[in-house]
Amino acid sequence: MLSMRGIGKSFLGVRVLSGIDLDVTAGEVHAVVGENGAGKSTLMKIICGVHAPDEGTIEIDGRPTSFGHPLDAQRSGIAIIYQEFNLLPERTVAENVFLGREPVRRGLVDRTAMEQATERLLDELGEGSFGPREAVKRLSVAQQQVVEIVKALSVNARLVVMDEPSAALAEHEVELLYRLIGRLRERGVAVLYISHRLREVFDLADRVTVLKDGSRVTTHPIGEVTSDELIRLMVGRDLGTYFPPRSSGVGETRLSLRGAGNHKLRGIDLELRSGEIVGVAGLQGSGRSELAKAIFGAEPFTEGEMTPSRPRSVREGVALGIGLVTEDRKAEGLALHQSVRDNALLVARAVGGKDRDGVHDLLERVRLSPPRQDQEVGYLSGGNQQKVVLARWMTMAPRVLLFDEPTRGVDVGAKAAIHDLMRELANDGMAIMMISSELPELIGMSDRIVVLRDGRIAGTLPAGPSEEAIMRLAAAEVVS
Amino acid sequence: MKRALPILAVLVVLLAAIAFVNPFFLEPAGFLAFAKRAAPLVILAAGQYFVIVSGEFDLSVGSLVTAEVVIAARLIDGEEPATWPVIALLIVIGLLVGLVNGVVTTKLRVPSFIVTLGMLLVLSGAVFLWSGGAPRGALSEGFRAFGRGGLGPVPWSVLILLAVGAAAIWLMRADFGKTLMVAGDNERAAALSGVRVHRVKIFAFMLSGLAAAVTAILLGGFAGVSAQVGQGLEFSAITAVVLGGVVLGGGRGSVLAAMAGAFTLEALFTLLNLYGISGALEFTVQGVIIIVAVAAGAVRLPWKFTPRKGDAHAAS
Structure with missing residues (x-):
């Protein structure tokens, strides 16, 4: 149903995506994997109309489309479920599902219609653990995710984009997510699934697309790749032994x-x-x-x-x-608007450490890439941010x-x-x-x-x- | 420096516009007269900057300036020898008021907006009670020289401004400034890295109080003694800082830009004056600037948030 050709996007002169082709068919679970910084989130935002692509075309059901606004994408049947949910904690499930488009009867919100419609969707998903009148703040993270999915279904979404949906879930809650995705598939809804967790990709996806450095490396039916191959495609090298060897010498x-x-x-x-x-x-x-x-x-x-x-x-x-x-x-870790240098030197400055020039070597040692000190930390990928935090502590040995x-x-x-x-x-x-x-x-x-x-x-x-x-x-x- | 460029560009345009209407402005004497007039606000804005960049507000500086001037006039009462001791006292009072603002804000966790608003009322009430609405006494010649006199052609206030500006820029490059900035950006992260968040914030309030004391010394000579001398200055200072692109809420913006913002505001007032627009409009203009500047910052919000969500901007 969705077909993208040659999608490219730059931010502030930095090329984030180039020449991305992606097809999603109805009822398919399509996983998108890649390292942080590979361009996954940007691609998702283009699909959902948050960003407009600089180049390339998007077709929905064969019709060329361009989204000027997230609402355009929503009307075309695309819904996104972000890592952080957009729910109002004090409101009920039904109110959240129909937020901004409440059914109205004689000038008043028709609560009954709203709650019945929500109930019906919950039933369809086989979710009986809570009802439409429950306040969202009482729900577990997994249940809130259900609410987000119900919300997507209530606008008749035909493509649901999920950004790291399992990140906030406990082990047993992930099973609920699996079940939900199964139901979506049965209804003919396409799911675009972004995740770091390869096990989930293998459990859920029909096809997988690998992104690396803003380009598409490959798209494979899931049965044709192994986990090791995927990792190699994502990082462009063989990780071999995943963990460094243990040391023998334990000291004082x-x-x-x-x-x-x-x-x-x-x-x-x-x-x-x-x-x-x-x-x-x-x-x-x-x-x-x-x-x-x-x-x-x-x-x-x-x-x-x-x-x-x-x-x-x-x-x-x-x-x-x-x-x-x-x-x-x-x-708790970073001052996102400050530079890499100012973040890395924070401890040294706070406690009056003297060695300030060593920070350059430390940033190289933690393999910050690129090791630029003047960059705002908020623009770095998660991995690079963590390296900056690590360098900060290394300044005090x-x-x-x-x-x-x-x-x-x-x-x-x-x-x-x-x-x-x-x-x-x-x-x-x-x-x-x-x-x-x-x-x-x-x-x-x-x-x-x-x-x-x-x-x-x-x-x-x-x-x-x-x-x-x-x-x-x-x-x-x-x-x- | 890079962050100060937009406001410096605006400033240059305004200065050019003033020079166009009033060619005298281009002569050293004309420009120095402008700088002298702007100096008190620029210094006050530098002080306010420290507080704002740490994520707080200082609304008390206007009435602090008034209180300082009224106290100076009464204690000096025209006696030349009293000049320096009183100046020392004014500085101590400024630091003390800042200390109280800072301690109540950090240790008692009262929002600084409320603390300093309370301080504004306390100070103006105290001044009114003490002076009965009409300040008594007089400043000495030596005191007034700071606001009026000069070293040759260069006014003292301009020299003091240069010294304050240099000190402010130096402070922001030192460990204090860097940790203050981080505390304004992410207080929790700063605390978990060993930054004494309360201490740096209290110090920022004290710098603001100190700046108010210096401003009072300059204004006492320049504008004379009255119970209205500092009125509305807190808002002018905040407007100037915001105009310089410093973000309310803390963590972003440069002190140079904040000072340039104060110059720009003063230039704008001068220009309005030259075109014969009533000075009464000054408050209105400030109000519009504050709203527009903050709104302009807010409009960028969605763009600003993208890098936080994930990896959209991470590729490089």
Whole structure:
């Protein structure tokens, strides 16, 4: 139904897309994969009318079309579901679904019609866990996603574009998403599915298009490619061994906790040693991020011992040689309007570090590409942003570096680079703690894995455990 | 420098327009007279810039200027020897008012808009109570020299302006300025990198108070003692800063552009004056500028947000 030919787009003289051809047929799930910066989001925005292409043609059902406005695309039957939902939390499901086009009877909103129509669509999707009158803020992230999809269906969308739909979902919620996409396919709706997670691409897609550096590399029926081939096509090289080799030399203890706790954590015993990467696993809410923030001094421990000493503030943590790469780069890590240099030098400036010229070498060492210091950080891809945060902590040559989800929202190539760097830093004698909800990463990187549950350490596993072993410790109900 | 270019271009156009109507403006004496008139507002705008770029407001500077001038006249009361001690006192008061604004804003978490609005009322009420509406006393000749006299042909106020401007630019390049900017852009990220966010913000308020004290010293000599001397200056300063392209909310804009914005505003007033348009329109003009400048910034919003969403602009 959708056919794009030779699409090109530049921003501020930077070429982001060139010569993209893409066909989507009715009832097809078409995955688009590529590293960050490959042009996926820009392509999606062109399809949805947010950006107009500089060149190329778009045809819908064989008719040439041009979208001047997102509403034009919507009228043509295209709906997008962004990573961050556009829902009003205080309003009901039905109100959100019909936002801006409420059915009217005698000058008043016809709530009954609205709710019935919503109910019908929910039924069609086989969603019985909530009704049209539920307030959106009471729904889980997965349920909110359902609302977005219902919204798309209610405007008779024939193509639904999903941007990283599983990023915010827990493992079991992803299954619901799979089911929804199955229903969409049955209804003859086409789905354009953007994801970093290759497993989902193989589970869901009929065809996959690989983008790299703003061009289309290839489009394949899913049965004709393997996961390794896809990765190679995306990064243009063979990743081979995905994770750097473990080190053998574990050195002195850099930091140790005895019975440490605060409002979220209880009785934590933990040692971080030079040369070692300690992985931290646990479900959402198990206290993983809190552990990192407590060690760092941002949400200090209020009880127990920590050697060399227990930091009561971020500055005390930094003075102890502890650094924290936060989970949420945009909210807690970067000043998006400032330059790469100003972001990388932030810690040095905050604590009066002297060496300012070394930052150039550090940015090269973290393989920032291109290593331009004057660029606004907000314009960089997720991987490059993370490298800037890493360089920031390296300016103070920390003794202990804590990573909270270091590769979330980072493309495959940058991910490998960050993994290499973490191992390199450990080999240089740093003690590293890494929180991750991606089990393969945790298993591949860690020399030891600590599993948290309800603010306590549920157990510690040696290098290379199975995913099941971790999950067994993380989830209480499996213990019996 | 790059960020100051648009406003500098506007300034040049306005200056050319003034020179076209009034050729005297092109002579050194004519231009220096303009610079002298603009100096107080430019200094005040530089102070305001620090507060705005940190994500806050300082509405108290106008009545702080009035209070300082009234205090100076009463304490000096025409006595030449009292000049320097009083100047020192004025500077201390300016810093102190900034300190209070900053501490209440950061430690007590009261929005700065409210804190400094309260301070505006407190100060103007205090001045009224103390002076009974008609300031008493007189400034000394030595005090007035800062606003009126000069070193040869160059007015003192212009020299002071140059010194303040250089200091402001230097501060913004130093660690303080860089951390202040980050604190205005993303306070949480700054705090999690060890920046003492409260301290830098309090310092920004103190700089604004200091700038108000210096402005008061210049205006006392230039405009004389009255209970209206600082009226509306807080809005002129904010207008100037916004005109310079500094974003309300913090994290973006240069101090040079903010000062150029103040010059531009002054040039605009001069031009209106030359065309015989009533000075009463000044407030209206400022109001329009503030709204238009902020709206112009807001219109860019969708464009600005794209890089945050994902990788649209990331390819390079």
